[in-house]
Amino acid sequence: MLSAARLSTHRLKAFPCSRFFSAHTRPRPTDSESIVPYLRAKYDERLAQHAMLARRSGASILSLDAENLNHLPPTDLNSSTVARIQSDIEEMFGFGSTSPKDVFINNELDLARVETYGFDYDYTLANYTDQLSYTIYEMLRNILVDHFHYPKVLKNLQFDSNFAIRGLHFDIKNGWLMKIDNFANIQLSTVHVGREPIKDTNDVIEQHRGVHISPDYLQKNMYQLNDLFSIPQACLLSDVLQYFKDSNAEYVKDLKFHPRYLADDVQRASNILHQWSSLENRGIGGQLHQTVLSDMSKFLTKDSAIVEYLQGLRSKGKKTFLLTNSSFQYIDQGMKYLTSSPDWRDLFDWVIVSARKPEFYRTERPFRRTSEPTWNLVNKFEPGEVYEGGNLKDFSKYSGCSGSKVLYFGDHVFSDLIDPAQQQGWKTGAIIRELSSEIYTRNTPDYRHTLSWLLRLERLLNEAQAIDNGRHVPGLDKLLDSWRGERRQIREQLKRVFNKAFGSVFRTHHNPTFFANKIRKFADIYTSSVENMRNYPIDYCFYPDRSYLPHERSIETLVDSGRVHQERMLK
Numbered sequence: 293m294l295s296a297a298r299l300s301t302h303r304l305k306a307f308p309c310s311r312f313f314s315a316h317t318r319p320r321p322t323d324s325e326s327i328v329p330y331l332r333a334k335y336d337e338r339l340a341q342h343a344m345l346a347r348r349s350g351a352s353i354l355s356l357d358a359e360n361l362n363h364l365p366p367t368d369l370n371s372s373t374v375a376r377i378q379s380d381i382e383e384m385f386g387f388g389s390t391s392p393k394d395v396f397i398n399n400e401l402d403l404a405r406v407e408t409y410g411f412d413y414d415y416t417l418a419n420y421t422d423q424l425s426y427t428i429y430e431m432l433r434n435i436l437v438d439h440f441h442y443p444k445v446l447k448n449l450q451f452d453s454n455f456a457i458r459g460l461h462f463d464i465k466n467g468w469l470m471k472i473d474n475f476a477n478i479q480l481s482t483v484h485v486g487r488e489p490i491k492d493t494n495d496v497i498e499q500h501r502g503v504h505i506s507p508d509y510l511q512k513n514m515y516q517l518n519d520l521f522s523i524p525q526a527c528l529l530s531d532v533l534q535y536f537k538d539s540n541a542e543y544v545k546d547l548k549f550h551p552r553y554l555a556d557d558v559q560r561a562s563n564i565l566h567q568w569s570s571l572e573n574r575g576i577g578g579q580l581h582q583t584v585l586s587d588m589s590k591f592l593t594k595d596s597a598i599v600e601y602l603q604g605l606r607s608k609g610k611k612t613f614l615l616t617n618s619s620f621q622y623i624d625q626g627m628k629y630l631t632s633s634p635d636w637r638d639l640f641d642w643v644i645v646s647a648r649k650p651e652f653y654r655t656e657r658p659f660r661r662t663s664e665p666t667w668n669l670v671n672k673f674e675p676g677e678v679y680e681g682g683n684l685k686d687f688s689k690y691s692g693c694s695g696s697k698v699l700y701f702g703d704h705v706f707s708d709l710i711d712p713a714q715q716q717g718w719k720t721g722a723i724i725r726e727l728s729s730e731i732y733t734r735n736t737p738d739y740r741h742t743l744s745w746l747l748r749l750e751r752l753l754n755e756a757q758a759i760d761n762g763r764h765v766p767g768l769d770k771l772l773d774s775w776r777g778e779r780r781q782i783r784e785q786l787k788r789v790f791n792k793a794f795g796s797v798f799r800t801h802h803n804p805t806f807f808a809n810k811i812r813k814f815a816d817i818y819t820s821s822v823e824n825m826r827n828y829p830i831d832y833c834f835y836p837d838r839s840y841l842p843h844e845r846s847i848e849t850l851v852d853s854g855r856v857h858q859e860r861m862l863k
């Protein structure tokens with residue numbers, strides 16, 4: 293929960309109409325001496341408005357404590373003035389809450405035109421409990437110690453589910469874990485070495501001669517954590533690095549130990565965990581898959597809504613397919629459990645397993661049957677068969693489904709979204725489980741009132757800088773510095789409410805994250821769970837909001853929302 297001091301009730305009960313609603317109606321002074329007092333009065337007035345609205349919602353504005361408010365004298369406001377301010381601020385900064393079950397639209401998608409629905413399995417149809425991440429962490433940790441001879445004491449390490457988020461980049465040259473934005477700019481406050489923020493961000497700036505990471509560096513030295521399976525990996529990388537730092541600082545500094553060794557070892561351990569099969573486990577997959585199957589209620593979340601959704605699609609004449617990198621033995625048992633039926637295959641026209649996405653979209657590997665004789669050539673799809681491997685070109689040929697008549701849902705940017713969208717023009721839906729908790733946080737009154745005050749403060753900063761343009765205004769630099777300091781503080785607080793170390797999965801301060809940008813580019817729609825699609829009719833057309841280029845925004849968004857008048861009034 294948000295932690296800043298609550299606004300003090302008695303102080304905020306009321307502010308004087310005459311005092312607090314006079315500055316903005318007063319013309320801006322032209323003489324230099326009066327400008328700073330004018331701006332201060334305007335700040336006080338706006339702060340009072342926001343603080344009053346926050347209090348009425350029982351919310352805090354982070355960063356504000358009684359001290360910020362002490363200089364604001366209390367008095368009465370009549371209810372119509374309060375209502376007017378409330379509606380002005382809500383209009384201006386948006387207080388509408390968002391449903392965690394909504395489907396969000398990047399690109400127009402007309403479901404009436406979709407003939408075939410495809411689904412990934414892991415973290416798309418099959419949702420795992422949080423327990424899975426703990427188990428992955430422990431297994432990876434044990435492989436490092438038992439098989440790769442890492443120090444035995446590392447067996448004491450425990451997964452911290454609050455540490456890492458999806459989409460982070462690990463710099464394998466320096467051992468830095470960080471969040472970067474859509475322009476590949478580093479968000480400096482997120483750079484971590486081990487479990488701690490980097491001591492001196494100048495080291496990062498020196499490395500890149502700024503905060504931008506070149507495409508070449510990104511490709512050669514950065515490894516992105518793309519799905520929920522990789523969260524325990526990120527945590528383990530950081531914990532082990534922290535151990536090396538704590539036990540011998542020189543180890544890291546002098547490169548007697550290289551972070552790349554660790555990144556490679558954790559990836560190797562991951563492959564073993566997920567993939568290594570033996571004749572004994574009959575192709576189920578790695579140790580992780582066996583563990584999930586040994587106690588499905590511990591690791592899998594049953595959801596009857598998904599079965600109803602799939603049945604609904606088929607009853608309305610849509611084709612469906614399942615396309616997964618997991619093995620047949622693994623998903624067969626999982627789907628039986630999830631659907632509570634041995635006949636789950638009736639939900640799909642085609643089932644493709646061990647598909648090796650994203651290679652599936654690029655290579656010409658032939659399909660194979662999963663039932664004997666598996667060596668018989670596949671040159672068409674037969675009813676009731678399950679196929680392994682394969683490629684996109686043959687899939688389109690044998691199924692007759694291609695292009696924008698296919699809508700495919702998946703959780704992994706590279707395995708599920710980029711290639712199908714780019715190579716084949718499939719429509720794509722991203723399933724991002726974290727959306728629901730992020731939306732929940734964004735809906736809290738504390739978050740919304742703090743954000744609204746931040747946006748207001750930025751407007752004030754813009755106005756003050758414009759006044760400063762080319763002339764000396766006494767006291768203005770000091771005022772700007774203090775407002776900038778407050779802005780920094782609020783931004784950091786708004787980051788921490790999502791995740792202490794890394795903030796939101798979707799945003800740096802101003803920009804979408806690298807991860808969110810990929811979703812924006814390669815997913816037509818995105819939502820927290822496949823079952824949310826049930827809320828939309830089969831012929832629903834998802835229309836995106838019109839997106840504005842910065843030079844279009846001021847006129848068109850205001851006209852769209854009918855806010856021209858208020859905008860002028862509140863300036």
Ligand SMILES: Nc1nc2c(ncn2[C@@H]2O[C@H](COP(=O)(O)O)[C@@H](O)[C@H]2O)c(=O)[nH]1
Nearest residue numbers: 412413414521562563566567615616617618
């Ligand atoms: N070899 C590796 N396999 C991994 C890793 N992380 C996850 N996985 C496995 O991939 C599939 C994903 O299936 P899909 O249904 O989402 O296509 C699943 O079997 C995971 O166990 C990894 O780092 N290495």
Ligand SMILES: [Mg+2]
Nearest residue numbers: 412414415703
């Ligand atoms: Mg998946």
